[in-house]
Every structure is written in structure tokens, then in C-alpha cells.
Amino acid sequence: MIIAVAVNKHFLWRGSREDFTNVWHYDTSVDTTAQELADAVVAKERTVYGRNVNFSKVQAWGPADGTKAQNQMLVQQVLTGTGEVNGFYDTAKELTAVLSWDTGRVNSRGGKIFLRKYMHIGNMTSGDEDSAKGNTAIPAQDRDRYATFGTDMKNLVGLNRASICDRLGRRLPLNTNVKVLPHLRIRQFRR
Numbered sequence: 397m398i399i400a401v402a403v404n405k406h407f408l409w410r411g412s413r414e415d416f417t418n419v420w421h422y423d424t425s426v427d428t429t430a431q432e433l434a435d436a437v438v439a440k441e442r443t444v445y446g447r448n449v450n451f452s453k454v455q456a457w458g459p460a461d462g463t464k465a466q467n468q469m470l471v472q473q474v475l476t477g478t479g480e481v482n483g484f485y486d487t488a489k490e491l492t493a494v495l496s497w498d499t500g501r502v503n504s505r506g507g508k509i510f511l512r513k514y515m516h517i518g519n520m521t522s523g524d525e526d527s528a529k530g531n532t533a534i535p536a537q538d539r540d541r542y543a544t545f546g547t548d549m550k551n552l553v554g555l556n557r558a559s560i561c562d563r564l565g566r567r568l569p570l571n572t573n574v575k576v577l578p579h580l581r582i583r584q585f586r587r
Contacts, residue, residue, distance in 0.1 A: 398423055398565040399430050399458040399470065401437045405449050407518065409489040415452070416516050420549065421460055422558045423567055430456040430470035436552045438475065444545040445479025446518025448486055461565040483519030485528035491580040493517050493534065495546040499562065500569040511562055513549075514583045515542070530580040539576045546574030 399422050406415045420437055422428075434456040442451065456471035492514040501509045520528050522535035534542075550568065552558045561567045 397459045398461040398561065398563075399433055399456055400460040400563070401430075401434050401454065401456045403438055403441050403451065403475075404453040404455075405441075405445065405451055405516070407449050407489065407516075414489065418513060418515070419563075420513075421561050421563050421565070422552070423561045423565055424558045428558050430458065433552070433558055434471045434473070436558070437549075440545065440548055440552070442477070442480050444481065444515065444517060444542065446481045446483055446486065447478045449479045449516070449518040451475040451477055451479070460563060479518055481517075481519060481521060483521045484523045485525050486519045487517060487528045487580060488530060489516065490582050490584055491516075491528075491530045492583040493538075493542050494577040494581050495542060495549075496575045496577060497546070497550070497560070497568050497572050498575075499566065500572065501566075511560070511568065513546075514581070516583070517542075527580070530582070533578045534576065534580060539578075542576045543574055546576065550574065 402417050402419045404417045406413050434454045438454050454473050457469045495513045497511045499509045499511055503509055520538045522538050524535050526532040527534055550560045559567050
């Protein structure tokens with residue numbers, strides 16, 4: 397079954413609360429419950445976000461690849477607390493680290509299709525203020541941290557066969573590694 401997990405987070409931006417969400421889709425076995433999956437995703441996300449990012453809610457539903465009538469809310473919990481990273485510099489709020497996986501598929505023009513996740517990380521552990529502003533490349537120590545997070549999210553450690561996939565349930569090829577784009581990217585908040 398394909399289970400979708402959405403982790404809602406927020407921080408203050410321009411004097412008001414700004415909410416944002418990452419949605420992860422996993423092809424699970426019968427051995428993994430939605431609660432276990434939701435708990436694992438929240439635990440992993442806390443390790444990559446800064447202390448200036450507040451966690452507010454987690455939701456899991458499935459089967460995400462089924463019809464609207466089949467799709468059921470499986471987990472809905474209020475969260476408290478923040479991310480765990482205590483970095484040197486806060487990032488500009490609309491800047492994101494981008495994790496990218498090659499899906500092994502091509503579009504109608506022959507270009508590769510990627511599964512991408514945009515992470516409003518909050519702050520960076522390196523002491524490079526220019527990279528936190530998006531002016532220079534992400535330093536290796538932060539890039540490595542994001543790559544480790546992406547690898548962990550591809551196959552959640554400790555869960556039985558929970559593999560990342562797209563919203564239609566298409567898994568990534570076995571040897572696909574995460575790539576972290578070299579610079580922070582602007583990802584505007586939805587209004």
C-alpha cells in the first residue's frame with residue numbers, strides 16, 4: 397500500500413507565521429503501520445531542520461495511489477518542538493536545500509524525470525554566511541548532512557521495506573542515490 401506522510405512545520409517570516417509541508421510517499425509492506433511510518437519520518441526530519449523551525453502536525457493517509465473513496469486518514473497528530481540543528485546562520489526563509497533522485501524515467505522530450513524535495517531547513521551548521529544567503533555553494537559539511545538525510549529517507553531505517561516512491565507508487569531504481577543541488581534555491585511560499 398502507498399502511504400503518504402505530511403509533516404507540517406512553521407516559522408516566523410516577515411512578522412507572521414509561515415506554514416510549509418513536506419509530503420513523502422512510501423510503498424510499504426503489511427509489516428509497517430502508518431503510525432510507525434509517521435513517527436519515523438518526523439524523527440528523521442527533526443534531525444535536518446534548524447531550531448527556528450517548529451513542528452506542528454503530522455498526517456498519514458492511504459492508499460495514496462487509490463481512489464478518493466478508498467483513501468483514508470490513518471494518522472493525524474499535533475506535534476510540538478523544533479528541529480534539532482543549532483547552526484551558525486539562519487537561512488533566508490524562502491531558500492531551500494533541494495534533494496533530488498533520478499526516477500529512471502524520461503519525459504516526452506527525452507529529459508530525465510526527478511523526484512525532488514524542497515527543504516526550508518532554517519539554518520546551516522557551517523559558518524559560511526554567504527551560502528546561508530544563497531550567494532555561494534552549500535559547504536560540504538551541510539551538503540553531506542542533507543545527502544545522509546536523503547539516503548535515510550529513501551529507505552527508512554528500522555522499518556520493514558518502506559521505500560520512497562512518487563505519489564503514484566512508482567519506486568526509484570535500486571541504485572539511485574540522492575543528489576543535493578549545489579546552491580540553496582528560492583521556493584516561494586504559497587499564498
